[in-house]
Amino acid sequence: MDFRERYGPYALIAGASVGLGEAFARRLAGRGLNLILIARRPDALERLAKDLRTRYAIEVRTLAADLSRPDLREVVEHAVDGLTVGLLVYNAAHSVIGPFVDHSLDEHLRVLEVNCRGPLVLAHLLGKAMAERGCGGIVLMTSMAGSQGGPWLATYAASKAFNLVLAEGLWDELGERGVDVVACRAGATRTPGYAASQPRPSRVPLLEADRVAAVALDALGRKPSVVPGAFYRFSAFVMNRLLPRRVAVRIMGRATRRLYAGRDGSPKS
Secondary structure, rough: HHHHHOOOOEEEEEOOHHHHHHHHHHHHHHHHOEEEEEEOOOOHHHHHHHHHHHHHHHOOEEEEEOOOOOHHHHHHHHHHOOOOOEEEEEOOOOOOOOOOOHHHHHHHHHHHHHHHHHHHHEEEEEEHHHHHOOEEEEEEEHHHHHOOOOOOOOOHHHHHHHHHHHHHHHHHHHHHHEEEEEEEEOEEEOOOOHHOOOOOOOOOOOEEEHHHHHHHHHHHHOOOEEOOOOOHHHHHHHHHHHHOHHHHHHHHHHHHHHHHOOOOOOEEO
């Protein structure tokens, strides 16, 4: 099967209007897939959709929706009714930055709703149909932060660990039914969301969104998880294989505090 035959004719991208979501949309449009784009901002969605329709001559549908909404399954089920969705990319994420107890419980719960409940709902809804057809793919965007505890990003890091473990389990389970699943463990990526978090200047290299999307899509059907970028692959090896876990947690905590100390720690999504 070629890419469109295996993962088309429609791909659904959650968190699709800018940054990594836009990069995935452009990559998939270039491969001839029709798209269903979900994000909160209808204006940004429609600008991207219009450009993709013109540039690639594909069908693009948009759904302006908050992925934390309690009726997410019903809303997406209605949006894809009558369509064959062969690929799910869950890119949406929400985080709170700063000391855990300085943020409200509602803020932390929103992280779980967007980062954990959202991908679980869509992977179950769309993955079931893919498994019945015997083909399809699921990409869950996780993070290097999900490899160990993340001080000042505790809930976000935990949510990304959930996505990593969920994807790895589904890689084996759904793989037996013809569905390819991969978790993309991206490091810091040059996106509007990252810029909006107002990090301090750092020597750590930023990944480019288009490259991250390309690496994630190329890993489908090959491995349960992938880390884009040589620097981050080396970092993952050292942090996860060579260092005691308590040391890795301390290193992550110091790095995050250096990036955000003195900032307001406001949520980003």
